[in-house]
Amino acid sequence: MISQDTIVALATPSGAGAIAVIRVSGKDAITICSPLFRSISGKELKKQKSHTIHLGHIIDEERVLDEVLVSIFKGSNSYTGEPTIEISCHGSTYIQQEIIQLLLRKGCRMADAGEFTLRAFLNGKLDLSQAEAVADLIASDSEASHQIAMQQMRGGFSNEIKKLRDELLNFASLIELELDFAEEDVEFADRTQFKELIARITNVLKRLIDSFAVGNVIKNGIPVAIVGEPNVGKSTLLNALLNEERAIVSDIAGTTRDTIEDEITIGGIGFRFIDTAGIRDTKDVVESIGIQKTFEKIEQAKVVIYLVDSSLLTPDSLKDLKTEIGKIKNKYPQKPLVIVANKVDKLEQNEIDHMVSEIENIHLLSAKSGLGVEELQNKLLDFVNTGALRNNETIVTNTRHYDALLKALEEIQKVQYGLDSGLSGDLMAIDIRQALYHFGEITGEISSDDLLGNIFANFCIGK
Amino acid sequence: MISQDTIVALATPSGAGAIAVIRVSGKDAITICSPLFRSISGKELKKQKSHTIHLGHIIDEERVLDEVLVSIFKGSNSYTGEPTIEISCHGSTYIQQEIIQLLLRKGCRMADAGEFTLRAFLNGKLDLSQAEAVADLIASDSEASHQIAMQQMRGGFSNEIKKLRDELLNFASLIELELDFAEEDVEFADRTQFKELIARITNVLKRLIDSFAVGNVIKNGIPVAIVGEPNVGKSTLLNALLNEERAIVSDIAGTTRDTIEDEITIGGIGFRFIDTAGIRDTKDVVESIGIQKTFEKIEQAKVVIYLVDSSLLTPDSLKDLKTEIGKIKNKYPQKPLVIVANKVDKLEQNEIDHMVSEIENIHLLSAKSGLGVEELQNKLLDFVNTGALRNNETIVTNTRHYDALLKALEEIQKVQYGLDSGLSGDLMAIDIRQALYHFGEITGEISSDDLLGNIFANFCIGK
Secondary structure, X not given: OOOOOOEEEEOOOOOOOOEEEEEEEOOOHHHHHHHHEEEOOOOOHHHOOOOEEEEEEEEEOOEEEEEEEEEEEOOOOOOXXXXXXXXXXXXXXXXXXXXXXXXXXXXXXXXOOOXXXXXXXXXXXXXXXXXXXXXXXXHOXXXXXXXXXXXXXXXXXXXXXXXXXXXXXXXXXXXXXXXXOHHHOOOOOOHHHHHHHHHHHHHHHHHHHHHHHHHHHHHHXXXXXXXXXXXXXHHHHHHHHOXXXXXXXXEEEOOOXXXXXXXXXXXXXXXXXXEXXXXXXXXXXXXXXXXXXXXXXXXXXXXXXXXXXXXXXXXXXXXXXXXXXXXXXXXXXXXXXXXXXXXXXXXXXXXXXXXXXXXXXXXXXXXXXXXXXXXXXXXXXXXXXXXXXXXXXXXXXXXXXXXXXXXXXXXXXXHHHHHHOOOOHHHHHHHXXXXXXXXXXXXXOOOOHHHHHHHHHXXXXXX | OOOOOOEEEEOXXXXXXXXXEEEEEOOOHHHHHHHHEEEOOOOOHHHOOOOEEEEEEEEEOOEXXXXXXXXXXXXXXXXXXXXXXXXXXXXXXXXXXXXXXXXXXXXXXXXXXXXXXXXHHHOOOOOHHHHHHHHHHXXXXXXXXXXXXXXXXXXXXXXXXXXXXXXXXXXXXHHHHHXXXXXXXXXXXXXXXXXXXXXXXXXXXXXXXXXHHHHHHHHHOEEEXXXXXXXXXXXXXXXXXXXXXXXXXXXXXXXOXXXXXXXXXXXOEEXXXXXXXXXXXXXXXXXXXXXXXXXXXXXXXXXXXXXXXXXXXXXXXXXXXXXXXXXXXXXXXXXXXXXXXXXXXXXXXXXXXXXXXXXXXOEEOXXXXXXXXXXXXXXXXXXXOOHHHHOOOOOOOOHHHHHHHHHHHHHHHHHHHHHHOOXXXXXXXXXXXXXXXXXXXXXXXXXXXXXXXXXXXXOOOOO
C-alpha cells in the first residue's frame, strides 16, 4: 500500500478564485519542483529551509506560467510526513491546469482521493480514526458536527480506545503467559482487577455505542417532518426558527423529485425540515398517494411538527384536526409530535383558550411577532440528547466505528461470561484477542488494503 | 482612498475543498491574529520571522476552531505591501465562516472586491495596468488570454508606455523651459529629435490601438456562428475540433435563453461556437423569427461556418444551398465564410467531385474519420491575427487602456500638427500635457477614487 512516488493535486476547491493551492508530496517533491521555480531572490528552492515561503515564477521551459508563492516542507515535517511543496498560484482554472500538467510531465502522479491523508496515516502522522475525522471536518456544516469531528481529529476518541486497548493487551499478555506455565497453576493476571477492567470497558463501549444514535443524526442533520397544508405558514416558520447569527438555509434535493428539504441550524445543531402534505381522509387516488408519502416521511423523521393556521380554524376543522392528530399518534406512538398553532396573533383570547382546551399540549406561535419561536427551538433541541455534546464527551458518528464497537462489546461480553463461569485461560485468550482486534480496527493498528481503499475513496482529491 | 484598517477575506474559491486560505492584511494583521493562534511549537506568532509557516490551532476563547498552517509576511514584504497573515485551514465552509467571523469580531473588516490588489497598487507594489492584469489573469481560460495577461502583469505594457511617457515628459520640460526664456528666442528642445520622438510615439500608439481588435477577441473568445439545420453533425464537428490535449468544453448560457454557446480552445485560442438555425425561405412566422435570429448571430460572429450533411445532398438541396450561401455572401460580403461539407466519408468520389465543382471553396470534412479537421482548425486560426501573439508583442485587451490610447493619439497628432505648422511653444505644451495625462491614466500615475473604485469593483473578493 505504501507508495513512494510523488503525487500532485489541487487542494483548494475547484473553480476560479483569487488564489489556488496545488499540493505536491512524495520523496521527490522538492527535487521535481525546484527546477520549475525561478525565485525572485535567485536562490534555489531545494536549498531553502523547511517551513519557509518564497516568491517567484513557475517556468515551463522558457514560458512563465504564473507568479506564485511556494511553501516548502522538508523531511517528515509535513501533513503527509513526506517532503511537500505547496504552490499558491493565481486562481484561474487555466493556470491551475497548466501547473498540474507541468508537474505531471515532470514525474508527478495525480493523487487519488484522500491519498495525502492516507499517506499521513501510513507515515504515522494520524491514526485511522483521526484520518477519517479529516473528511468529517471538511464536510461539517454545523457547530455540533464540527465539534465532534474536531474532537475526533485531535485524538479524543482514539485516545480513549487506545488506553482501554493497552490495558486489555496487558491482561491478555499475562493470561497468555499463564498458559506457558499451565502445569504450575499460577495466576499472573489478577482476576479481581481484570473483572474491574472488563466492567469499565463494557461501560465505555456501551456509552460510545449509545452515542452513535445522537452522533449520527448530528452528522447528517436531524430530520423533522412538517405536516401541514400549503399556506399554513411553513416558510415563515422556518425563517422564524433560523438562528439569526449563524443560519445556513439551503435547498437540497431529496430522494424523490418532489421532496424539498430545508436545512437550518438551531443552537449549533443542523435540522433538516421535510415538507409533507396533510393526511386527511380522502377517496381521491392521487391524494391518497400523497398521504402515503406523508406517512413515509413521518417514518424517517426524528420529530414531527404538525402545523396549522389557527386563524382559519372553525369548529369543523378543529374536529378534523383532532382526528388527524389521533391517527398520527396511533400509528407512531413513540414519535415526538409537536402541534403548532401558527398565526395566533390573529386570534381573540377566548378563541385561543378554546383551542388550548380542545387540543392537548398545543404550541402557540406567531411566526410574524416571534411569539413562541424560542420555545419551539428549545423543544426541538430537547429532542436531541445534547448532554454528551455539552460535556464534550466522545460521540461516535462513523458507522465503521459503530460496527467495530458492537463487535468489540460482543467479545468483551464473552470474556465477562468466561470470567464469571471460570472458563479456562486459553479459551478466554481467544475472546480477548478478538476484542483487541476490533479495537485495533478503529484506530488502524489493524487494517487491510481493502479497508483503507474504502475509507479514503470517500475523501476529496487533494486531501 | 488609502485606508489603514485590517481587512479579511477568503482567498480561495468558495465551497468545500481539502483546504481553504483566509487572507488578512493591514497594519494590525499580525497583532490581531497572534493571540488567536496557538502554535504547536508554543512560540508566539508575532515573534516569528517573515515568510515562515507555522502549525497550530485557531482558538476562539477556549474553543478550538481548526488545526491550521499560518503564513506570516512582515513589513511591506507581502502582496499588498502591508503586514499579512494567510491562514490555511480545512476547507469546510463552516470552518471558513467561523474563522472569518472570529477575525471580524477581533477588529478586522470584510475586504471589498479587489481590495487586496487595490492596496498593492496604492502601496506601489503594482502599477494600475499590472493590477488590472491580475483580474484578467484569474479570468484567463486559454493559452493566448493567459499569455497576454501574464505579460501585462509582468509590466510589459506599462514599461513600454512609461518609457515613452518619460521621453515625452523630458521634451515637455524643455519646451516649458523655453517659455521662461520666451524673450530670448532660444530652443532647448531639439525640434528634429522631437519630431522623431512624436513619430515613434505615433507608431507605438497605432500598433497598440490596432492590437486591441485581436486582444479583445482573444480575451473574450472568438465568436463563430455555425449555420446549419439540426442533425447535420454540429456536435460531432465540435468534438472533432477539440484540441485533445487541452480542451475546455463548456456550455455557457447566451444572452437569450435559447442560445447555447460551446467554448473550445484551438491552438491556445478560445473560440465560442454559436449555434444557429438555417436561413431558408419561409412564410412561417415562427420560422422567420428564427431566420432573423440567425442573421443577428452572423452579425456578431467574426467567422461563419455553414455546415451541411453532404450525404443528404440531392440536386434540389444543392440548389437551395447555393441560394442560401449567396444570400449570406450578399448580406455580409466582408464576413469570412467557410462552407463545410460534413460526412463526406459516406460519398462516392464522383459525388464529391460534383459538389466541389458546384460550390466554390467547399471544405470537405469527415468529423468521424478526422478528414479535413486539422485543415479547418488552421483556417479558423488564420482568421485571428496571431502574429503579434507569436512575436510576444504587447496586445491591448482592456477597453479603458484602449480609450486612453485613442485619446493620447489624438493629442499626439495635435502636437505633430503643431510641430509641422510651427505652433508656438505655449500652445504645444498644453497638448503635450494632455497626452502625458492619458499615458498616466493607463499606468495609474494619474488616477481618481472613482476610477479606482470602478476598476477594482470588477475583481473577486479576496484578491
